[in-house]
Each structure stands twice: as C-alpha cells, then as structure tokens.
Amino acid sequence: MVDTPLRFSQVSKSFARGKDRVQALSNLDLSLPSGSITGLLGPDGAGKTTLMRLATGLLIPDSGTISVLGADTRRRARQVQAAIGYMPQRFGLYEDLTVQENLDLYADLQGLTPVAAAARQRELLKLTALGPFGARRAGALSGGMKQKLGVACALLRAPQLLLLDEPTVGVDPIARRELWEIIQGLKKQGVTVLMSTAYFDEAERCDEIILLHQGKLLKKDSPAAFHQPLNGRCFLVTQAAMSKRHLRETLQHRPGVQDARILAEGVRVLCRDTRPHAVAGENWQVAAPTFEDAFVDLLGAPKDPDTEITPDSPPTALPTDREAETTVVEVRDLCKFYGKFEAVKGNTFTVRKGQIFGLLGANGAGKTTTFRMLCGLLPASSGTLQIAGVDMRHATAQARGRIGYVAQKFALYGNLSADQNLAFFSAAYGLRGKARQTRLDWARREFQLAYYRHVNVDDLPLGIKQRLALACALLHEPPILFLDEPTSGVDPLARREFWQRINALAEGGVTVLITTHFMDEAEYCDQLVLMSLGEVLAQGSPQEIRDQAKDAAHPEPSMEEAFIHLIQEHESQTRRAS
Amino acid sequence: MLTRLWALVIKEFLALLRDKKSRFVLIGPPLIQLLVFGYAATFDLNHIPYAIYNQDSGFASRELLGRFQGSPAFRQVATITHNAQIAPLINNQNALLVLQIGPNFTRDLLLHHPASVQVIIDGRNSNSATLALNYVNSVILSFDTHWAATHHWGKPPAQLVVRSWFNPNLLSRWFIVPGIVALLTLVVTLLVTGLSVAREREQGTFDQLLVTPLSPLEILLGKALPGFIIGALEGAFIILAGVFWFQVPFIGSILALALGMALFLLAAIGIGLMISSLAVTQQQGLLGVFLFLVPAIILSGFATPIANMPKLVQDLTYINPMRYFLVIVRGVFLEGDGFHELWSQYWPLALIALGSMTAAAWLFRHRMQ
Numbered sequence: 001m002v003d004t005p006l007r008f009s010q011v012s013k014s015f016a017r018g019k020d021r022v023q024a025l026s027n028l029d030l031s032l033p034s035g036s037i038t039g040l041l042g043p044d045g046a047g048k049t050t051l052m053r054l055a056t057g058l059l060i061p062d063s064g065t066i067s068v069l070g071a072d073t074r075r076r077a078r079q080v081q082a083a084i085g086y087m088p089q090r091f092g093l094y095e096d097l098t099v100q101e102n103l104d105l106y107a108d109l110q111g112l113t114p115v116a117a118a119a120r121q122r123e124l125l126k127l128t129a130l131g132p133f134g135a136r137r138a139g140a141l142s143g144g145m146k147q148k149l150g151v152a153c154a155l156l157r158a159p160q161l162l163l164l165d166e167p168t169v170g171v172d173p174i175a176r177r178e179l180w181e182i183i184q185g186l187k188k189q190g191v192t193v194l195m196s197t198a199y200f201d202e203a204e205r206c207d208e209i210i211l212l213h214q215g216k217l218l219k220k221d222s223p224a225a226f227h228q229p230l231n232g233r234c235f236l237v238t239q240a241a242m243s244k245r246h247l248r249e250t251l252q253h254r255p256g257v258q259d260a261r262i263l264a265e266g267v268r269v270l271c272r273d274t275r276p277h278a279v280a281g282e283n284w285q286v287a288a289p290t291f292e293d294a295f296v297d298l299l300g301a302p303k304d305p306d307t308e309i310t311p312d313s314p315p316t317a318l319p320t321d322r323e324a325e326t327t328v329v330e331v332r333d334l335c336k337f338y339g340k341f342e343a344v345k346g347n348t349f350t351v352r353k354g355q356i357f358g359l360l361g362a363n364g365a366g367k368t369t370t371f372r373m374l375c376g377l378l379p380a381s382s383g384t385l386q387i388a389g390v391d392m393r394h395a396t397a398q399a400r401g402r403i404g405y406v407a408q409k410f411a412l413y414g415n416l417s418a419d420q421n422l423a424f425f426s427a428a429y430g431l432r433g434k435a436r437q438t439r440l441d442w443a444r445r446e447f448q449l450a451y452y453r454h455v456n457v458d459d460l461p462l463g464i465k466q467r468l469a470l471a472c473a474l475l476h477e478p479p480i481l482f483l484d485e486p487t488s489g490v491d492p493l494a495r496r497e498f499w500q501r502i503n504a505l506a507e508g509g510v511t512v513l514i515t516t517h518f519m520d521e522a523e524y525c526d527q528l529v530l531m532s533l534g535e536v537l538a539q540g541s542p543q544e545i546r547d548q549a550k551d552a553a554h555p556e557p558s559m560e561e562a563f564i565h566l567i568q569e570h571e572s573q574t575r576r577a578s
Numbered sequence: 579m580l581t582r583l584w585a586l587v588i589k590e591f592l593a594l595l596r597d598k599k600s601r602f603v604l605i606g607p608p609l610i611q612l613l614v615f616g617y618a619a620t621f622d623l624n625h626i627p628y629a630i631y632n633q634d635s636g637f638a639s640r641e642l643l644g645r646f647q648g649s650p651a652f653r654q655v656a657t658i659t660h661n662a663q664i665a666p667l668i669n670n671q672n673a674l675l676v677l678q679i680g681p682n683f684t685r686d687l688l689l690h691h692p693a694s695v696q697v698i699i700d701g702r703n704s705n706s707a708t709l710a711l712n713y714v715n716s717v718i719l720s721f722d723t724h725w726a727a728t729h730h731w732g733k734p735p736a737q738l739v740v741r742s743w744f745n746p747n748l749l750s751r752w753f754i755v756p757g758i759v760a761l762l763t764l765v766v767t768l769l770v771t772g773l774s775v776a777r778e779r780e781q782g783t784f785d786q787l788l789v790t791p792l793s794p795l796e797i798l799l800g801k802a803l804p805g806f807i808i809g810a811l812e813g814a815f816i817i818l819a820g821v822f823w824f825q826v827p828f829i830g831s832i833l834a835l836a837l838g839m840a841l842f843l844l845a846a847i848g849i850g851l852m853i854s855s856l857a858v859t860q861q862q863g864l865l866g867v868f869l870f871l872v873p874a875i876i877l878s879g880f881a882t883p884i885a886n887m888p889k890l891v892q893d894l895t896y897i898n899p900m901r902y903f904l905v906i907v908r909g910v911f912l913e914g915d916g917f918h919e920l921w922s923q924y925w926p927l928a929l930i931a932l933g934s935m936t937a938a939a940w941l942f943r944h945r946m947q
Contacts, residue, residue, distance in 0.1 A: 407783075407785050409782060413783060415593060425790070428790040430582060432581050456596070
C-alpha cells in the first residue's frame with residue numbers, strides 16, 4: 001500500500017528562454033494525502049503547469065525524484081501515465097469529432113475493451129450531463145461543455161490520481177458548479193485530485209491548498225490554516241456618501257491598509273494589524289478572513305510608491321456634470337445571425353461617458369460577437385449601433401482613432417519584442433515625433449514594461465501580455481476603450497492590478513466597455529448587461545441586478561448566485577413558453 | 579499615411595525575420611533549389627554507360643570504337659563476347675546501350691559496301707534514350723565523314739552544317755538557370771504574401787489592425803510591399819548567381835528585365851494576397867500556395883515546352899504570369915532582348931497583375947465584412 005499517491009522530493013526544473021535559463025521549480029517537497037482534493041494556486045509563472053507536467057512524467061526533473069502511486073516518473077513514466085488521469089489547460093478534444101466519437105477515441109487510446117468502455121462512457125455521460133449531446137461536434141459545444149467532456153475523457157479509465165490544470169477557466173458559473181460536483185463525486189470514490197485554479201472560492205472548497213510562488217512552495221495547508229493568521233485584520237467598510245470605487249481608492253492609499261477591494265456590500269479591507277483605520281463617516285465591521293485575503297497577504301508584497309498606479313495624464317479632462325450625461329454608446333435591437341444560428345438576439349443598451357460598462361456571461365453568450373459588431377469588425381444583421389455618434393462599420397480613420405481595443409487573448413505580434421509592438425501600434429495610430437516618444441515612455445513606465453522591452457511577446461507571462469496589450473490600446477489616449485475578456489487566464493494579483501488601472505481610467509473620464517466571465521468583477525462596473533445564449537437576461541447597476549435575483553433562499557445573493565438564478569429562471573420561462 | 583505604411587512594412591519585416599523558422603524558409607530552400615537546379619537538373623548526358631559486342635577483328639571497328647572511348651560522353655562498362663550477355667546488361671541497367679559490330683564490318687567498308695552497326699538501347703526512359711542515340715549518331719557521322727575522306731569514297735551530295743544560336747553548345751544549364759529566376763521568385767513571393775494575412779488571423783492581430791486608423795488599402799499595401807522587396811532581392815540574388823557562379827551569359831537589358839520582374843512580382847503578390855485573404859489558418863494558406871504553385875510551374879514552359887501541350891491546356895497558360903516572365907528572363911539572358919522585343923510579354927503580365935491585385939483588394943474588403 002502506498003502512503004501518498006504523489007510525492008515530490010527536492011524537485012528542481014529549469015527551462016531555456018533564449019540565452020537565459022528560467023528556474024521553473026526549485027527544491028520542491030510535497031506530498032498529497034490520499035483521497036483528497038488539493039488546490040494548486042499561485043501567480044502566473046509560479047510553476048503550476050510545470051508541476052502538473054512533471055507529475056505526469058511528461059517532463060523529467062533536473063534533480064530530485066517524483067513518485068506517483070509508488071512509481072518513479074523518471075524510470076517508469078509509462079506506468080505512471082497508464083495509472084493517472086490528466087487534463088491539460090487546453091484539452092486535446094478533436095473538434096470535428098462528435099462527443100461520442102471523442103469518448104470512443106480516448107477509450108481506444110487508453111486501451112479500454114469495448115464493453116468496459118461503453119459502460120464507463122454511460123456513467124460519465126450521466127455524471128457530466130452530456131448524454132443528450134452525444135452526436136454534437138465537440139467544436140460546437142460551449143466552453144463549459146468542452147471542459148466537462150475533457151474531464152470525462154481524462155476519467156475514462158477511473159484513475160487513482162487525477163491532475164486537472166485550470167479546468168474551470170472560461171467556464172460559466174453553472175458549468176463551474178457542475179464541474180465542481182463531478183470532482184467532489186470523485187473524491188467520494190477515493191480518487192486523489194490535484195487541480196490548479198484561478199478562483200478563490202474553489203480554493204476554499206479544497207481540502208488542502210498548495211501555494212506556489214516563483215517555483216517555490218510558499219505554503220501548503222488547509223484553507224482554515226490559511227485564514228487563521230488573518231483573524232481580526234479583515235473589515236468591511238461602507239460609506240454612504242461616497243461611491244464604492246472612490247472609497248476603495250481612498251482606502252487603498254491609507255497607511256496601515258494593505259489591500260482594499262470592492263464587494264457587493266461595500267469595500268473589503270485587509271489591514272496590516274488588527275486595528276481599524278477608520279475616518280469619520282465610515283462604518284467598519286470586522287469580517288471573517290477568506291483565502292483571497294491570505295493570498296494577497298502572502299503574495300501581494302507592498303508596492304514601490306513610484307509604481308503605484310496613478311492617472312498621471314488622464315486621457316481626457318475630468319467630465320463635467322453635463323458631460324457625464326452624454327451617451328457614448330447606443331445600441332438598439334442589435335441582432336446577429338451566423339447562418340441560421342442567432343448569436344445575438346435583439347439587444348438594446350446605452351453607455352454613458354466615463355462609465356465602466358460590463359458585459360457578463362459565459363463563453364458563447366454572445367459577448368464577443370456584440371463587441372466585434374460595436375468595433376465595426378462584424379456587420380450587424382439588424383439593429384443600429386453608434387459609438388460616439390458614428391457606426392464603426394463605416395467609420396473614418398479618425399473615428400477609429402477614438403477607440404482602443406484589446407482583443408480576446410491579447411492579440412499582439414508574438415515574435416516581435418514588447419518594444420517593437422509598442423512602436424508599431426503607436427505608428428499605426430498615427431503618433432509621431434516627440435509625442436510618440438512621450439507616449440512610449442509613458443507606456444513603459446506606467447505598465448512597468450521596462451524589464452521586458454526586448455523580450456519576444458510569445459515568451460511573456462500572460463499577466464505581462466495583458467499589461468502590454470492594454471498599453472498598446474491606450475497609446476493614442478482613446479476616450480473609449482473596448483476590452484474583450486482582458487482578465488481571462490490572468491492570475492488574481494494581475495487581475496487586481498488591472499482593475500485598479502481601469503478604475504483610474506474611468507475616473508479620468510474614459511468610457512470603458514469590458515466583457516468578463518468572472519462574476520466577482522461585476523462589482524467594479526457601473527452598469528452591467530448579463531447575457532446568456534445571445535440574450536440579455538438583466539441590465540442595470542450591480543445592485544439592481546442582485547436585487548432582481550433576491551428570493552427567500554438568497555436574501556443577499558452574490559453576483560454569481562444572481563447569475564445562476566436569472567439563467568435558471570429564464571430557462572424555465574422559455575421552456576414554459578415553448 | 580506614409581508613416582503608418584512604413585510602420586506596417588517594418589512590422590512585417592520584423593515578423594518575418596525575427597522568427598528563426600521563417601528566416602530559414604526565406605534563405606534555405608531557395609539556396610538549396612538553386613544548387614539542385616543549377617547542378618543536378620540537366621538534360622545533358624555524361625558518362626553514358628555502354629557495352630561493346632565486337633565480332634569484327636579489323637582495324638575499322640577499332641577505329642570506330644576508339645572514337646567512343648575517347649569521348650567524355652561515353653563510358654565503357656563491359657566488353658561481351660556472345661549474344662546472351664546483352665539482355666542482362668540492359669535489364670540490370672548496367673549499360674544504357676550495347677554497340678554490336680558485325681563480323682564483316684571492316685571487310686564491307688574496304689569493299690566500299692555499306693556496313694551496319696547495331697545499337698541496342700534501354701528505352702525505359704525515352705528522353706535519355708533519344709539523347710543517347712543522338713550522341714551515338716553524331717559519333718558515327720563523324721566516323722563516316724572521316725572514313726569517306728581518307729578512303730576515297732567521294733563527298734556526300736549534301737552536308738549538314740549545324741549552328742545553334744543563343745546556346746552554341748546546347749548546354750541545358752543556360753536554359754534552366756534563367757528559369758530558376760522565375761521559379762524561385764514566384765515561390766518566395768507567394769510564401770511571404772500567402773501566409774501574411776493568415777498568420778495575423780491565426781494570432782488574432784488582424785482584428786487589432788482593423789480597429790486602428792489604418793485603412794484596408796494601407797493594410798493591403800503594407801502586406802504587398804515586403805513581398806515585393808523580398809521577391810526582388812531574392813530574384814536579383816539568383817540572377818547574380820546565374821551570371822557569376824553558373825556563368826550563364828547575360829546579354830540583354832537589365833532595365834527590361836527589371837520591368838518584367840516588377841510586373842511579375844505584382845501579379846504574384848496579388849495571387850498570394852488572394853490566397854491569404856481566403857485562408858483562415860496558415861496551414862490553409864500554405865496549401866493554397868502549393869495548389870497554385872505546382873500547375874503554375876508545369877504550365878509555364880519551365881521544363882517542358884508549352885507548344886507540346888494540348889490546345890486547351892495551351893490556352894490555359896495564357897493566364898499564368900510565369901509563362902510571360904520566363905520568356906522575358908530567357909530572352910534577356912540569352913537573346914539580348916530589350917523593351918521593344920518584350921512588349922508582347924509586358925502587357926499581358928501587366929493585365930494579370932492588375933487583375934490579381936484588384937481581386938486581392940476586393941477579397942480583402944469582402945472577407946472583412
């Protein structure tokens with residue numbers, strides 16, 4: 001009998017990046033308790049994926065030993081691979097095969113007999129609720145369904161150890177909840193699960209959390225043990241007279257406050273000590289610590305004062321009261337058909353100047369389609385849309401110069417260096433001479449890109465790519481900014497920093513339109529549209545949307561609960577109607 | 579406008595040249611193809627392996643065979659003594675041909691009778707067989723003339739005096755190397771332009787480009803210029819290699835060739851950009867390029883003459899830009915052509931260039947909708 005299904009002892013691994021070597025993991029020691037769920041967290045580049053791939057025997061450590069279910073990965077990699085289940089970040093589904101054909105293929109690849117495979121597949125299809133979609137092409141599935149199918153393929157052989165690399169990224173709250181139920185069901189069957197995640201609420205539900213940072217094990221403990229040192233240092237602050245965003249800015253800069261973030265109920269503050277740093281008019285309440293607080297406490301080293309994000313050159317002047325009422329984006333009855341498939345179904349909304357406008361919804365909800373139509377990249381099938389008074393579809397170069405756009409997955413030139421990307425986009429936006437130099441210097445300083453100037457974009461961590469993409473979109477100081485899933489796949493700290501920038505931009509009068517599938521990010525927005533399957537489920541301020549979802553079971557629903565509630569309500573309505 | 583265009587061109591070059599793989603694609607294969615075509619692709623036969631079956635013991639057959647042995651085009655591999663040995667030699671490709679001289683060869687000749695020499699040749703590769711036979715004929719012809727002169731047969735009534743114009747020694751290298759200029763220029767230009775838009779689509783940067791103030795026309799120009807510059811550089815390099823390394827004469831007007839090359843490049847870029855606008859991924863782009871490239875080369879007259887093709891296929895070659903450029907490049911190299919002689923090639927090439935660029939621009943706009 002093996003005491004632990006996975007043990008790392010003194011494991012180091014480095015990779016070549018150009019001329020340098022990057023130490024991905026150094027002297028890592030850890031073991032997983034049998035039959036538990038362990039969460040793997042850490043910022044980008046902490047070594048999470050490397051750890052996973054080492055555990056599968058796909059990578060061989062530079063030094064140290066890894067034993068999986070009692071077998072050394074160095075000598076018995078095939079045996080290890082036969083005994084575990086592994087789902088990489090981008091699971092290799094064959095998009096042109098149907099769900100059933102994918103399952104059959106993986107069953108064959110893993111050497112299951114047809115009888116055993118059929119029985120196991122039935123079980124898994126039931127578990128993942130993918131049964132009705134057996135004949136659908138994998139490429140036509142939604143993001144969440146694809147992830148579930150990926151898990152199902154990894155589970156075909158009922159492994160004792162299951163490794164999941166960010167299985168819930170880009171998945172809507174309902175699918176995320178379902179995936180989580182599947183994982184917990186596995187635990188009951190005695191499977192040991194190691195999963196990396198970017199969601200703190202998932203970390204809270206794990207038995208143990210491994211926190212990695214720069215290739216080193218920072219802490220490995222139960223969630224409760226992570227919370228423990230923070231007791232009494234967390235507060236919920238409310239201030240009736242001030243907007244939450246403004247309040248957060250004030251609190252963040254107050255001495256003694258380590259971190260401040262916006263929640264549904266108010267601003268959550270993590271202090272360096274147990275004493276509240278209240279100012280008259282503010283209401284401070286002690287709150288129970290969460291894993292997010294622990295994460296920030298352990299990893300969010302105090303920043304240098306000069307790297308603090310300040311809107312030092314607000315792209316436009318602060319809006320006057322009259323200006324603030326100006327409508328910048330107006331969309332009426334917007335529809336989009338792809339063949340017979342209706343991707344966007346008659347949406348109507350308006351965005352006012354200086355607002356942060358959020359488009360929320362799962363993958364496949366029609367957010368990106370809406371965005372591409374707004375930017376003039378796709379023609380609308382019907383309906384009208386105007387950005388600053390013009391339809392971007394027929395916009396002049398000058399009108400296009402008024403918007404900044406960050407595409408999904410940060411479309412940058414991969415084999416150009418960070419500097420070359422900045423140089424190209426600055427010229428593409430018609431900047432020249434001294435003005436161009438000033439903006440380039442600004443971008444490098446403001447987004448802390450100096451260190452990465454000569455690194456190829458392909459080699460940059462995702463968080464840095466995100467900063468660079470935002471920098472490129474802001475070089476020409478656009479008054480309107482479109483951001484398509486700018487936080488997807490980015491680690492929690494980078495997300496936090498990102499939202500600080502966006503807040504600062506909005507304070508400076510920039511209108512920001514943003515799509516996201518992180519429900520907690522909704523709280524940063526002034527105005528929201530909740531989308532599902534091309535339809536607008538609800539719109540309004542975050543508070544208004546949460547109010548819509550209030551019921552007896554959830555007197556104070558979170559945005560995620562509200563979203564699930566609204567989708568379920570909507571689905572039952574359409575079912576009744578048909 | 580110019581600053582933006584310039585930035586685009588710089589970016590295209592950086593994207594091409596900073597990547598090790600694409601840098602290699604631009605330099606490696608053209609160089610290899612130049613060497614392969616320049617050295618290995620030749621219609622000339624050297625060291626033809628042959629065997630001798632000489633049943634004649636006289637001096638005339640020895641004299642005739644001496645002419646074969648002395649020629650660099652032939653290499654004797656065997657001397658055989660009876661009929662049964664012939665078949666295995668040819669079957670196993672040890673010899674391409676067997677010369678059989680009958681027992682009465684010298685006697686017949688001395689008696690002023692016609693004497694025959696039998697040539698048994700491997701006809702599996704008809705092209706080589708025809709060429710080898712030609713060589714044998716010319717050797718025997720020169721033997722005949724010499725014999726006639728020294729043994730008082732009198733002069734033959736008509737004499738054939740052959741003079742090859744433009745390529746006096748009929749070296750195939752002179753025919754092939756100018757052709758490579760056209761071939762490689764086309765390959766490189768298509769690869770550079772055919773993948774450029776597809777690469778951006780794959781990376782997602784194409785959307786990013788479209789939301790900038792750059793107009794579609796500027797983007798099109800920004801994509802066309804690098805292809806033009808790289809294609810022209812590569813073409814010039816091969817011309818220089820042809821002249822200075824392979825020693826092919828260049829007697830025409832450089833400017834006439836430059837004009838032809840410019841028109842040819844524009845036509846190729848238009849086709850490349852059309853392929854690129856249609857392709858969603860780089861893989862599709864590459865497939866598209868090769869789908870065009872292979873028939874374009876075969877139907878260009880690069881290796882086999884267009885005049886030999888069926889009528890319908892000949893008509894098809896009129897839309898192939900490489901057809902015209904091959905005439906231009908060979909004309910300038912070997913015939914010393916200038917603008918005046920090549921006018922009939924320029925205007926169809928210009929028409930094709932105009933057509934393909936317009937189609938690319940239209941597709942470019944259309945695919946964005």
